[in-house]
Amino acid sequence: xxxIIVEDEKPARDNLEKLLLTLDPFIEIQTKLDSVENTVAxxxxxxTELIFLDIHLADDLCFKIFEQIDIATPxxxxxxxxxxxxxxxxxxxxxxxxxxxxxxxxxxxxEKFKKIKKVFILLI
Amino acid sequence: xxxxxxxxxxEPDNLLAFKAIFRxxxxxxxxxxxxxxxxxxxxxxxxxxxxxxRMPQMSGVAFFEQILTDxxxxxxxxxxxxxxxxxxxxxxxxxxxxxxxxxxxxMEELKVIIDNALDSYSLKRKNQLLExxxxxxxxxxxxQEKRRMMAQLETLKNQISPHFLFNxxxxxxxxxxxxxxxxxxxxxxxxxxxxxxLEMGTETLITLQEELVFVNSFxxxxxxxxxxxxxxxxxxxxxxxxxCLPPFALQLLVENAIKHNIISxxxxxxxxxxIEKDWLVDVNNLQRRGDTESSTGIGxxxxxxxxxxxxxxSPFFGVINQQYVARLPLIQEG
Numbered sequence: 001x002x003x004i005i006v007e008d009e010k011p012a013r014d015n016l017e018k019l020l021l022t023l024d025p026f027i028e029i030q031t032k033l034d035s036v037e038n039t040v041a042x043x044x045x046x047x048t049e050l051i052f053l054d055i056h057l058a059d060d061l062c063f064k065i066f067e068q069i070d071i072a073t074p075x076x077x078x079x080x081x082x083x084x085x086x087x088x089x090x091x092x093x094x095x096x097x098x099x100x101x102x103x104x105x106x107x108x109x110x111e112k113f114k115k116i117k118k119v120f121i122l123l124i
Numbered sequence: 125x126x127x128x129x130x131x132x133x134x135e136p137d138n139l140l141a142f143k144a145i146f147r148x149x150x151x152x153x154x155x156x157x158x159x160x161x162x163x164x165x166x167x168x169x170x171x172x173x174x175x176x177x178r179m180p181q182m183s184g185v186a187f188f189e190q191i192l193t194d195x196x197x198x199x200x201x202x203x204x205x206x207x208x209x210x211x212x213x214x215x216x217x218x219x220x221x222x223x224x225x226x227x228x229x230x231m232e233e234l235k236v237i238i239d240n241a242l243d244s245y246s247l248k249r250k251n252q253l254l255e256x257x258x259x260x261x262x263x264x265x266x267x268q269e270k271r272r273m274m275a276q277l278e279t280l281k282n283q284i285s286p287h288f289l290f291n292x293x294x295x296x297x298x299x300x301x302x303x304x305x306x307x308x309x310x311x312x313x314x315x316x317x318x319x320x321x322l323e324m325g326t327e328t329l330i331t332l333q334e335e336l337v338f339v340n341s342f343x344x345x346x347x348x349x350x351x352x353x354x355x356x357x358x359x360x361x362x363x364x365x366x367x368c369l370p371p372f373a374l375q376l377l378v379e380n381a382i383k384h385n386i387i388s389x390x391x392x393x394x395x396x397x398x399i400e401k402d403w404l405v406d407v408n409n410l411q412r413r414g415d416t417e418s419s420t421g422i423g424x425x426x427x428x429x430x431x432x433x434x435x436x437x438s439p440f441f442g443v444i445n446q447q448y449v450a451r452l453p454l455i456q457e458g
Contacts, residue, residue: 008350008387008388009291009294009295009349009350010350010351010353011294011295011298011299011302011348011349011351012291012294012295012298012349014298014302015294015297015298015301015302018298018301034388034389035386035388035390036414038388038390056287058353058386058387058388058391058413059386059388059391059413059414060413060414060415061414061415064414064415080286080287080289080290080291080293080294081286081287081290098290099290099291099293099294099297100290100293100294100296100297101294101297
C-alpha cells in the first residue's frame with residue numbers, strides 16, 4: 001500500500017511514519033511534504049493510494065490544496081485541534097485523527113481504508 | 125479677566141450714563157438695537173446681557189427669547205421704566221431672565237445686582253466645567269476598565285490556546301520514544317510556560333529577565349515542533365535585564381511571528397531579538413502564510429493599550445525593508 005504524509009512539523013511527521021510502519025510494515029511512504037505548495041506540486045505528477053493530511057500546513061490551511069487540484073484519493077486528516085472537522089468532511093475524507101495520534105485510532109483508520117479498498121476492487 | 129457686559133438700549137443717553145459709571149468695573153459692549161446686540165454676541169464672549177424692555181423694533185424679552193438657543197450661557201437682565209406685569213412674567217418664563225430692574229436705577233443697587241449676577245454666572249460656569257470633567261473622568265475610567273478586561277481576556281485566551289497545547293503534546297509523544305532526555309527537558313519547559321501563564325497574567329510589569337526565562341521555554345517548545353525551520357537568536361546585554369515590560373509582550377511577538385509566517389524546510393523562519401537604544405526589538409523575515417487575512421490584530425492592539433497606561437512611549441509594529449519589525453519600549457523601574 002502506498003501513502004504520503006503531509007505535515008509541517010518534523011517530529012510529528014516522523015512519529016506518524018513510525019506508527020504507520022509499526023502497524024503495517026508493508027506500507028510504502030512515498031514522500032513526506034510540509035506545505036500546500038509542494039503538496040500540489042507532488043500530487044500533480046504522482047499517484048498515491050492514501051493521504052495523511054495535517055490541516056495547518058507550513059504555508060496555509062490544507063483546504064487550499066483542493067482549490068488548486070482535484071483529488072480522488074482518500075484522505076485521513078490529522079489535526080491538533082478539532083475546529084475544522086466539518087470542512088474536512090466536505091472533501092473526500094476517510095477519517096479524522098486528533099493529535100497526539102493514538103495507535104488504536106490509527107489502526108482503526110487503516111482498517112477502514114482497507115475495507116473501502118476491497119469494496120472498490122470488488123466493484124471493478 | 126474682567127467680566128464682559130452687553131448693554132442694549134435705544135436711548136443714547138442711557139447708554140452713555142451706564143458707560144460712564146460702569147466702565148471702571150467691567151468690559152462694556154453697547155448696542156442701540158437688538159440687531160447690533162446680536163452682532164456683538166456673535167463676535168465677543170459676553171457674560172451678562174442687560175437689555176431695555178421697550179425698544180422700537182424688538183422688545184428686550186423678545187430678544188432674549190430669540191437668542192435662547194444660540195447663546196444660552198450669558199446671564200440676562202431686563203431694564204424698564206414701566207411697571208409692566210406681563211413683561212415681568214414673560215421675562216422670567218420665555219427669556220430666562222435672571223433679574224428685572226425698574227428705571228430709574230440707583231448706581232449702588234445696580235452694581236450689587238450686576239455683581240451677584242456675575243457671581244451666579246461664574247458659579248454656573250464652574251459647575252458646568254466640573255460636570256464636564258467628571259463625565260470625562262468617568263468615561264476614561266470606563267475605558268480603562270474595558271481595556272483591563274480585554275487584557276485579561278487575551279491572557280486567558282493565550283493560556284488555553286488549544287492548538288499550541290495539543291501540538292506540544294504531539295511533539296512530546298514523538299520525543300518520548302525517540303529521545304527520552306529531550307522529552308524530560310520538554311516537560312520541564314512546558315511546565316515553566318504554563319506556570320508563567322497562570323502567575324504572570326495579573327502583573328502589570330515584569331523584568332525583561334523574567335520575560336526572557338519564560339520566552340526561552342516557549343521557544344524551546346516551538347523549536348521541538350519546527351526544528352531547524354525555526355531559528356531564533358536573542359542578544360540582550362545584561363544591563364537591560366532589569367528593565368521592565370508588560371508580561372507576555374515579547375512572547376506575543378514570537379507567537380505572532382510563528383502564527384503568521386511560513387515555516388517550512390524550504391522557507392525557514394528567522395527571528396532576531398535584540399536591544400536598540402532603550403528599545404527591545406524583534407525582527408523576522410516576512411513570509412506571510414496564506415491564511416493570515418483572518419488575523420484581527422487584537423493581540424497587538426491590546427499590547428499597545430497596556431503600554432499606554434505605563435509610559436508615553438508607544439510600541440511600534442510594521443514592515444521595514446521586507447522585514448517585520450516590532451519595537452517595544454523598555455521601562456526603567458524606580
